[in-house]
Amino acid sequence: MKQISLLGATGSIGTQTIDVVMAHPDQFNIAALAFGRNVQKGIEIIRQVQPKLVAVADETVKTAIEQVIPSSIEVLTGMEGLIAVSTYPDTSLVLNAILGSRGLLPTLEAIKTGKTIALANKETLVTAGHLVMDLAKRHGVDILPVDSEHAAIFQCLKNEPKKAVNRLIITASGGSFRDRTKSELVDVTVEEALKHPNWSMGAKITIDSATMMNKGLEVIEARWLFDVPYDQIDVVIHRESIVHSMVEFIDYSVIAELGLPDMRGPIQHALSYPERLEFHPPKRLNLWEIGALHFEAWDEERYGCLKLAYEAGRASGTMPTVLNAANEVAVDAFLKGKLAFLEIEEVVKAALDHHQVIQMPDLETIQSVDRETRDWTLAFINKMSV
CATH class of the missing domain: 3.40.50.720 (NAD(P)-binding Rossmann-like Domain)
Structure with missing residues (x-):
């Protein structure tokens, strides 16, 4: 046991x-x-x-x-x-x-x-x-x-050498506001943002899904989990959340992992690895019942938080620490009604622009930058509301 x-x-x-x-x-x-x-x-x-x-x-x-x-x-x-x-x-x-x-x-x-x-x-x-x-x-x-996207990639990569990988393709639902333009997000409420179309998640992660920051964090996470550079990590919007992610190999064949949106599958895979155990979801995936799967490119202007995550990841060093800390503070402020939805991106960008990157930080430096970023971001938000 x-x-x-x-x-x-x-x-x-x-x-x-x-x-x-x-x-x-x-x-x-x-x-x-x-x-x-x-x-x-x-x-x-x-x-x-x-x-x-x-x-x-x-x-x-x-x-x-x-x-x-x-x-x-x-x-x-x-x-x-x-x-x-x-x-x-x-x-x-x-x-x-x-x-x-x-x-x-x-x-x-x-x-x-x-x-x-x-x-x-x-x-x-x-x-x-x-x-x-x-x-x-x-x-x-x-x-x-354990994340469904990374669990999918992990399974797609099984027994494949690193040199055989061309790119990782991480799928994204697009979040609560995927059918709205950026201009239509000016006055959205917390309640609207928390209505995720596919997954049942906590408040912070649901807001991150709506801004697509969650996908940016997953891109950075994938870079470390699978030792793949950012230029070989793509994101695609996939409304149904059936394809959890894909791997393209150097022969341009693509392997995908599919399943209905249910986190118990990825959790069980991690707990039982390297074995597989029986799993009985409420409903079985029958693709003929789904009928069609849809994929679309993400827009940098529409999903600015994802763009910021790529930029922070490529800058490396302490920049991803700043990205995460500023986003946590900004999302908390939005959930408490102190910040507008579109201002989350604005606040995170300001924190990144303010920070001078430190390369190869040790744990003490990371913790210090995390605290300083939270203090700076909170002060910045307070100034915005004056």
Whole structure:
């Protein structure tokens, strides 16, 4: 039985991971888990999986859950707790589904202990891809992608040498506003932005999908996961989200991975790798029922956040860290009604223009740039509202 540490247990990926685990009780067990402040959901999950160790956001959450869970379960808080879960001695695999750059340190510490990493936290590779992949190589640790796009590419590349790859083609739904022009997005509301046409995701990721920043983060992530330069990574809008991504080889043949939009498939693939287990989605993919699949090029003017991500990735160094930090602050401001939708792109661009890139940053530099960018971006947003 594979023992698992789960970071981000109450989020969308976390709860679907638990679905996979409970569907295969003879294969998987969650021995340690972490979540933030969703006390009610957290208690429900703890009762369901009975972990030995739990990490939560702070002492208030800890006090709330300790009143109702068995005293045999150890409860820790903050970053110390996250790292304790990610390095828990009884587990061999860490599924990191934390939202944001807080996922970086637990991932690095887990790698040092030799654990396999199932990665659903984009920011880990976006902010510190060179550090993570180098450390994983030195410790002989596998980084298994959980995002549907990267999981698709991972499967398409199986047993293929790197020299055989011509390009990676990442698919994008186009998000909530794919049928609107940029001028039609001036007054869109948070509620409208959160209505994703294909996937059920958390608020931040859904907004990133609407701006296509999520696809930009995935491009940067793919560069590190598969060691492919940006000029060999393309994005295509695919409305149905049936083709999860593709790989074109040097003979110009293309291999694609297809499936209905259901994150439990990619999650299970990462948990069970290198084996495949049975998976029973609510509905089977019958292409004759779908009828047609549609693909279209993305427009740089329409999806400026994706363009900024390519630029930050190519600039390398600390630029992707700035991209991610500024975007997190801007999206949070939009969700709180302090920023217009189109201003997310404006704020991120301003942060990138303000920053002087530092090449080959160490962990301390990355953390410092992340903090400074968040402070600068928040001040910039406050000035915009004056």
